[in-house]
Amino acid sequence: MTEDGGRRGRDDARRALRVVGTAPPSTGTGSTEGTPHRPADDARTPPGLAGRRRGSGARAGAGRIPVYPRVPTGPWRPTPGARPTRSEDTTGDAASVPGAGPRLTALAPDQEGPVEGPPVETFEAVADEDAAEMARLRARAERFTPEDEVTAAARERAAEHGIVAVGPGAGAALTFLASATRARSVVEIGTGAGVGTVSLLRGMPREGLLTSIDCEPAHQRLARLACVEAGFAPGRVRMITGRALDVLPRLSDSAYDLVLVDAATVEYPRYLEEALRLLRPGGVVVLDNVLWTGRIADAARRDAVAMALRETVKAVRTDERLAPLLLPVSDGLLCASLLA
Numbered sequence: 001m002t003e004d005g006g007r008r009g010r011d012d013a014r015r016a017l018r019v020v021g022t023a024p025p026s027t028g029t030g031s032t033e034g035t036p037h038r039p040a041d042d043a044r045t046p047p048g049l050a051g052r053r054r055g056s057g058a059r060a061g062a063g064r065i066p067v068y069p070r071v072p073t074g075p076w077r078p079t080p081g082a083r084p085t086r087s088e089d090t091t092g093d094a095a096s097v098p099g100a101g102p103r104l105t106a107l108a109p110d111q112e113g114p115v116e117g118p119p120v121e122t123f124e125a126v127a128d129e130d131a132a133e134m135a136r137l138r139a140r141a142e143r144f145t146p147e148d149e150v151t152a153a154a155r156e157r158a159a160e161h162g163i164v165a166v167g168p169g170a171g172a173a174l175t176f177l178a179s180a181t182r183a184r185s186v187v188e189i190g191t192g193a194g195v196g197t198v199s200l201l202r203g204m205p206r207e208g209l210l211t212s213i214d215c216e217p218a219h220q221r222l223a224r225l226a227c228v229e230a231g232f233a234p235g236r237v238r239m240i241t242g243r244a245l246d247v248l249p250r251l252s253d254s255a256y257d258l259v260l261v262d263a264a265t266v267e268y269p270r271y272l273e274e275a276l277r278l279l280r281p282g283g284v285v286v287l288d289n290v291l292w293t294g295r296i297a298d299a300a301r302r303d304a305v306a307m308a309l310r311e312t313v314k315a316v317r318t319d320e321r322l323a324p325l326l327l328p329v330s331d332g333l334l335c336a337s338l339l340a
């Protein structure tokens, strides 16, 4: 595609985002739904582990897991055009970054009340009959690639521990993307019970290394078990325990082929920025749960999760450096490749 063609397409995409106006703020239900409960030790020197930042990131047998107290947070605000500040000093071991280890749980933005702000942009409305037909097609696509016993067991453990694993369709898409891009170095933000981890590893070449970040060590134990059951050597995965936004700045610029985002939804805009910094040209970022079981399209929802997801979707659609694609599998897999 020519540059003009690319720009025209993106202009169309921008127009397709509907400005819905200032919808009445949702009151917040106190529910944690929509904030999927998303979890240092590898002797291998991973590709891209920091200590050697290149440039400034200028391109633009686990038991039952206890329920931990929520981390109090201030209200989330949209951050148009903002880049997170990162310490210049990024030397050190990513496994010992501040924030590693403490017991955290995903944020509960719905409990923080509505977010005030500019008019909401969301997806175009779809006629009911179209939606019903699409739902049927999606259900078929979801069952097109049946899961094996290993994945089914990992999924069951995820459910037992309250972890929202990637859906079957999304898992198949991850294997496909890792294989099609021959992804040798992959970052997974949100290890969970390892359903996504195993899906990615199955598509990666044998020499590939997957770096997986989660703030819950217990979740990472479940994921390790899933990897062992799937027959992957421990050296194929580097688990880093810590908060994603503490760990990610320590990974090197332009060193990764694929980044999967599946942790705290309210942090998606910042994960996206980090992911674009980590990717090499031609690399692919994949964000799970962007359709949020359809709730993202409801303009009346102005809570932090909805706002963060919309901000992320808009950023991916309008960034001229990216070739975006929304796969309506599972809960919505937003993909984008970084144009070379």
Ligand SMILES: C[S@@+](CC[C@H](N)C(=O)[O-])C[C@H]1O[C@@H](n2cnc3c(N)ncnc32)[C@H](O)[C@@H]1O
Pocket (backbone or CB within 6 Å): 036, 037, 038, 039, 105, 106, 107, 158, 163, 164, 165, 166, 189, 190, 191, 192, 193, 194, 195, 196, 197, 213, 214, 215, 216, 219, 242, 243, 244, 245, 262, 263, 264, 267
């Ligand atoms: C939706 S689950 C990931 C599911 C995983 N992809 C799978 O398929 O099994 C999200 C994970 O992100 C973790 N998480 C939530 N907030 C986080 C944060 N701020 N930093 C790191 N991990 C986080 C949770 O502990 C949880 O294991």
